[in-house]
Amino acid sequence: MKPKVAIFDFASCEGCELQIVNLEEAIIDVAKLVDIVEFREAMKESSDDYDIAIVEGSIARPIDEERLKKIRAKAKILIALGACAHLGGVQRLGNRFSPDENKKEVYHMARPEDISDGNPYFKEPRHRALDEVVKVDYTIPGCPINRVEFAKVLVALLTGKKPPIPDYPVCVECKKKENTCLYTVGGVCMGPVARGGCDAICPTYGGECEACRGYVSHPHEKAQMDVLAKYGLTAEEIMNRKTMFTSRYTEKKGGE
Numbered sequence: 226m227k228p229k230v231a232i233f234d235f236a237s238c239e240g241c242e243l244q245i246v247n248l249e250e251a252i253i254d255v256a257k258l259v260d261i262v263e264f265r266e267a268m269k270e271s272s273d274d275y276d277i278a279i280v281e282g283s284i285a286r287p288i289d290e291e292r293l294k295k296i297r298a299k300a301k302i303l304i305a306l307g308a309c310a311h312l313g314g315v316q317r318l319g320n321r322f323s324p325d326e327n328k329k330e331v332y333h334m335a336r337p338e339d340i341s342d343g344n345p346y347f348k349e350p351r352h353r354a355l356d357e358v359v360k361v362d363y364t365i366p367g368c369p370i371n372r373v374e375f376a377k378v379l380v381a382l383l384t385g386k387k388p389p390i391p392d393y394p395v396c397v398e399c400k401k402k403e404n405t406c407l408y409t410v411g412g413v414c415m416g417p418v419a420r421g422g423c424d425a426i427c428p429t430y431g432g433e434c435e436a437c438r439g440y441v442s443h444p445h446e447k448a449q450m451d452v453l454a455k456y457g458l459t460a461e462e463i464m465n466r467k468t469m470f471t472s473r474y475t476e477k478k479g480g481e
């Protein structure tokens with residue numbers, strides 16, 4: 226019997242789910258290996274009976290936490306899908322400010338009843354990654370995920386192999402492509418500590434890496450500090466400039 230897979234979403238843009246939909250013909254091959262029993266973005270059916278839960282999005286509200294715990298209790302394997310689930314996402318930047326500051330700066334155009342204290346989200350709007358709430362078995366990183374990597378992880382799981390998520394820095398792939406290092410042209414890049422596997426796509430096209438795939442397990446922090454010092458930057462400056470995906474690592478509470 227094929228394993229049953231259910232795909233769920235929490236606070237997210239649903240872009241990682243879209244990457245699964247974008248597998249196009251390859252999704253037919255995936256469907257030969259598994260039964261997809263719930264996937265709100267692509268089908269109407271839903272089910273409480275599944276083996277593998279693939280979960281996108283960050284956890285913000287008490288009702289999200291309850292729902293995630295129920296999903297975890299039913300699933301034999303739980304996979305965090307994308308940077309929102311892995312790190313808390315871009316929305317985690319809101320954790321740096323008080324509920325009142327967020328209301329004032331972000332939601333000032335909203336209807337007052339939507340941002341009243343009666344809405345549990347505004348009592349403690351703290352976005353968290355899935356593994357800060359429940360046990361996560363595997364993570365597919367990235368914003369968005371790489372759909373080929375998604376398919377490889379699923380195939381590895383179904384054939385009893387370790388999912389092939391790289392654990393080396395983006396710089397490795399960047400150097401293989403013989404890119405000009407952005408530091409040499411006045412840029413700031415998280416490549417030395419960011420997890421590779423994206424083929425260094427951002428620096429290859431002139432964009433600074435923001436570490437959307439999180440950090441490698443054992444980042445060479447000293448090497449990164451040396452690179453920064455060479456270009457007249459401090460750790461504090463880079464942390465203040467590069468917070469889009471990495472708040473998790475610097476928050477006082479809830480970090481890894």
Ligand code: SF4
Binds near residue numbers: 237239240282309310
């Ligand atoms: S990780 Fe990025 S693409 Fe995926 S759901 Fe979150 S914001 Fe969207």
Ligand code: SF4
Binds near residue numbers: 408414
């Ligand atoms: S720091 Fe950035 S631009 Fe420089 S080699 Fe590493 S990934 Fe490439």
Ligand code: SF4
Binds near residue numbers: 367368420424425435
């Ligand atoms: S280069 Fe950095 S920001 Fe860009 S996709 Fe790779 S890890 Fe993410």
